[in-house]
Amino acid sequence: MEVRVEAVSKIWSVAGAAPITALDTVRHRFPSGRFSCLLGPSGCGKSTLIQIVGGLEAPSTGTISIVDPANGRSAPVGASSIMMWQGLNLFPWRNVIDNVAFGLEVAGISRNERHQRARTMLATVGLNGFDRHLPRQLSGGMRQRVALARALIMERPILLMDEPFAALDAQTKIVMQEELLRIFEATRKTVLFVTHAIDEAILLGDEIVVMTARPGRIKEVIPINLPRPRSFDLVNTPEFGALFQRVFHLIREEVTRAMTEQAA
Amino acid sequence: MTRRRIAGLTLPALSIVGFIALWQLVVELRGIPPIYLPAPSAIAEALSQMALDGTLWINLAVTVLRIFAGFSVAAVCGVALGLLMGRSHIVAQIADPWLAALYPLPKISLIPLMIIWLGTGETYNIAMSAISAFFPIVLSTYAGVQQVDQGLVLAARDLGASARQIQTKVILPAAIPHIFNGLHLGMGVTIILVVAAEMIGGSDQRGMGYLLINAGQVMDTDKVFASLVVMAVIGAVIMKLQRFIDRRAAPWAVNAGASRE
Numbered sequence: 191m192e193v194r195v196e197a198v199s200k201i202w203s204v205a206g207a208a209p210i211t212a213l214d215t216v217r218h219r220f221p222s223g224r225f226s227c228l229l230g231p232s233g234c235g236k237s238t239l240i241q242i243v244g245g246l247e248a249p250s251t252g253t254i255s256i257v258d259p260a261n262g263r264s265a266p267v268g269a270s271s272i273m274m275w276q277g278l279n280l281f282p283w284r285n286v287i288d289n290v291a292f293g294l295e296v297a298g299i300s301r302n303e304r305h306q307r308a309r310t311m312l313a314t315v316g317l318n319g320f321d322r323h324l325p326r327q328l329s330g331g332m333r334q335r336v337a338l339a340r341a342l343i344m345e346r347p348i349l350l351m352d353e354p355f356a357a358l359d360a361q362t363k364i365v366m367q368e369e370l371l372r373i374f375e376a377t378r379k380t381v382l383f384v385t386h387a388i389d390e391a392i393l394l395g396d397e398i399v400v401m402t403a404r405p406g407r408i409k410e411v412i413p414i415n416l417p418r419p420r421s422f423d424l425v426n427t428p429e430f431g432a433l434f435q436r437v438f439h440l441i442r443e444e445v446t447r448a449m450t451e452q453a454a
Numbered sequence: 455m456t457r458r459r460i461a462g463l464t465l466p467a468l469s470i471v472g473f474i475a476l477w478q479l480v481v482e483l484r485g486i487p488p489i490y491l492p493a494p495s496a497i498a499e500a501l502s503q504m505a506l507d508g509t510l511w512i513n514l515a516v517t518v519l520r521i522f523a524g525f526s527v528a529a530v531c532g533v534a535l536g537l538l539m540g541r542s543h544i545v546a547q548i549a550d551p552w553l554a555a556l557y558p559l560p561k562i563s564l565i566p567l568m569i570i571w572l573g574t575g576e577t578y579n580i581a582m583s584a585i586s587a588f589f590p591i592v593l594s595t596y597a598g599v600q601q602v603d604q605g606l607v608l609a610a611r612d613l614g615a616s617a618r619q620i621q622t623k624v625i626l627p628a629a630i631p632h633i634f635n636g637l638h639l640g641m642g643v644t645i646i647l648v649v650a651a652e653m654i655g656g657s658d659q660r661g662m663g664y665l666l667i668n669a670g671q672v673m674d675t676d677k678v679f680a681s682l683v684v685m686a687v688i689g690a691v692i693m694k695l696q697r698f699i700d701r702r703a704a705p706w707a708v709n710a711g712a713s714r715e
Contacts, residue, residue: 246611
């Protein structure tokens, strides 16, 4: 499924304060079956953009369309995508299996079937034997796997990820990135992945959409033509280093600009 | 068992036994008149006599029934209104001035009005119990619903939950710890108000409050102490029971700070 973002703006109006333009006429086609990373300084509207794509937030102006490139038909916004949240948003009172099965439960699928499918999905993300644990009894990496399984079990063609690995320690983060690469390369979903880590964006993405500081606009789209399947070893290659330099300079301008504007 | 754990079990017991022994000793050595301070042995005797002739059981049963009858009414109505307020701004705005005005009002000051309206029978006792528990339960439930993590609501919506499913599968369970907190507070004030209502009204001349004030009026001090002991024990048992139910109903909210197993 291709995600067409057409002239989308988002303006936050708060009573008694000047309206804030979070997104300013953003236009981009996120190609079907590709991994796109949205990269930019804090507050550039990356998270807002994927929430709009996911139908969880309405754009102030502009439109989102979800188009099947095979036949040109469009699908309703929200019904083709699923979100993996920055804070994970696992239900703390539900054990692992019932967290993963939540989407199937509200769709009216029987307990046996949804538990079976949840167990299969947990095995896919590499988390066996913790079905009855509560989220707070799990480590950070295990919670990530639960959240990933809860999203993947919906079998939606578009996966929206909002800095899912930001809170992880460095080692766990590498393991989860490789896990995500493996799953993406096996399923070929359309992925929109928000991050502020340049190395993460290069390692995972087919393209990097670099955004400007507020108001959020698209500054540049950088294709990442590194071969797949990828692994973390990629970070040691000269191609990776060159891409890192290029993206770093783009981002540095934006971060500096954001900082001076905040100071002013 | 570690030394600390043994101390944790024996010290409270020793504290009580030691205090009672000291009390007995002081009363006997100083010859304090039992009308001011009866010896623990005399209190125990009064207690066993009350138990044997049945006055203890009947009055205790009446009081406990009143507490739970009123509390149940308050729990159902309070949780329902709290959830409704969380769901609808209109309901919240209509209810808000009444709650703001009536919550801080000491419920004991309603006793004269309740006696005028309801007489001093069972309805009066249960109404006092229900009114006192109602306010903390409504307010805690409403606070619980308002404090539900909006991220969880969004996640549920994204996973395809309907508005109704979000209410039952996200907002209600997320508010459970607050609701239970309200039930605790409600139970605490209900116990107070039922006993107070029995002391002031109580035409049927039953209940622990009646027993207490009656014994006090005829200077039956050992009976006064016996009644106080029974009420203290009942209060402690009810509170422990609630905590036990909490742990069974919302294990995820108990010790939320505890590390993983």
